[in-house]
Amino acid sequence: MTDTQGTKPIRVAFIGTGGIANAHAEALQQPGVELAVAIDIDASRSEAFAAKWGITRTAASLAEAADGGGLDLVAICTPPSSHFPLALEALSYGLNAVIEKPPALSLNEMRQLEAAEAASAGSLSCIFQHRFGSGAQRLLALQRSGALGRQLVGTCNTLWFRDQPYFDVPWRGLWDVEGGGPTMGHGIHQFDLLLHMWGPWAEVTAFAGKLARKTDTEDASAAVVRFESGAIATIINSVISPRETSYLRLDYENATVELDHLYGYTDDNWTVTPAPGQDAVVGLWAQGEDQQSGHTAQYAAVIRSLQRGEAAPVSIGDAYATMELAAAIYASSVSGNTIARGQIDEASPFFTRMDGHLEPWKQEEALNA
Numbered sequence: 001m002t003d004t005q006g007t008k009p010i011r012v013a014f015i016g017t018g019g020i021a022n023a024h025a026e027a028l029q030q031p032g033v034e035l036a037v038a039i040d041i042d043a044s045r046s047e048a049f050a051a052k053w054g055i056t057r058t059a060a061s062l063a064e065a066a067d068g069g070g071l072d073l074v075a076i077c078t079p080p081s082s083h084f085p086l087a088l089e090a091l092s093y094g095l096n097a098v099i100e101k102p103p104a105l106s107l108n109e110m111r112q113l114e115a116a117e118a119a120s121a122g123s124l125s126c127i128f129q130h131r132f133g134s135g136a137q138r139l140l141a142l143q144r145s146g147a148l149g150r151q152l153v154g155t156c157n158t159l160w161f162r163d164q165p166y167f168d169v170p171w172r173g174l175w176d177v178e179g180g181g182p183t184m185g186h187g188i189h190q191f192d193l194l195l196h197m198w199g200p201w202a203e204v205t206a207f208a209g210k211l212a213r214k215t216d217t218e219d220a221s222a223a224v225v226r227f228e229s230g231a232i233a234t235i236i237n238s239v240i241s242p243r244e245t246s247y248l249r250l251d252y253e254n255a256t257v258e259l260d261h262l263y264g265y266t267d268d269n270w271t272v273t274p275a276p277g278q279d280a281v282v283g284l285w286a287q288g289e290d291q292q293s294g295h296t297a298q299y300a301a302v303i304r305s306l307q308r309g310e311a312a313p314v315s316i317g318d319a320y321a322t323m324e325l326a327a328a329i330y331a332s333s334v335s336g337n338t339i340a341r342g343q344i345d346e347a348s349p350f351f352t353r354m355d356g357h358l359e360p361w362k363q364e365e366a367l368n369a
Helices: 019-027 043-053 062-066 080-092 107-118 134-145 188-198 280-285 295-307 316-335 360-368
Strands: 010-015 033-039 057-059 073-076 096-099 124-126 151-161 201-209 220-227 232-238 240-252 255-261 270-274
Touching: 010 019, 010 062, 010 295, 019 043, 019 295, 033 043, 033 062, 043 057, 057 062, 062 080, 073 080, 080 096, 080 107, 080 124, 096 295, 107 316, 124 316, 134 188, 134 280, 151 188, 188 232, 188 240, 188 316, 201 316, 201 360, 220 316, 255 280, 270 280
Parallel strands: 010 033, 010 073, 033 057, 073 096, 096 124, 151 232
Antiparallel strands: 151 240, 201 220, 220 232, 240 255, 255 270
């Protein structure tokens, strides 16, 4: 889709044309955007994707697609282990890139991406689409106004269900490919939203384990997080829960705000319960238009920023705190210690791999065999 006002469209390349790429292509059906090239090592797959979305060009690599210039934005829609090298490659060409979650597999890779972004004409945006729904925007505004009072107690649950065949796909459930289990690959969206509202976090104590699936990573984790504000929240990430839900409950002095959904939300998924004598909060919440969370909402913000010549939202630096919490949940569950923000530095084994190179649940499986 091109801009009807005649301004130069933002030309987008897709790297990887599997399932999630379709969500990106659908989200990019926006004014001022041209779907320019589909990139995949499987030519038949890229051709099918291009035909579906009206893309006239395919390529086997970003180098081939970028030859001669003309691209503005790269959507990285490949398995997690390739996100880091592809983002570096995009930045080396001065391109902007949107990276699916997780943006990298380790804090070390995140720091390298930060440095590469700082040296490039391009910018990176990490897909954390729950930040962009109207409910999240409204909640942030109410927090900043002081209408909700202090942050007190929170609950953040990602309780999903993935059967064993899901994990039998060769690249799933491997530390070197996915970076972790539901803490990295599933619940990260929901606790990113929690941190977006209540961060910065201060310390975490966590447990994780392999309870029901044959996989190298965990299939469930639970954490207690204390924020710098003094607020306390619990976070559960699971892919073994038959009744699926994504649930966020935030208790403030003046109201309880709840979000109950699965993979995305509208205003209808939010509930506000005022504290006694604080009924005015409900009226404040009801103001404004309903914007569904999701890739479309985030891409609208990305496109606006690029059209203005600004860096796209949710930079690697913005996403670092979320990735750092994921690393701390793993570090705490493996070590048995409470982990403070900033504690996982270059000297820590958890800085270069989320399991600290210990493969704890793989060992556990061997011991119990």
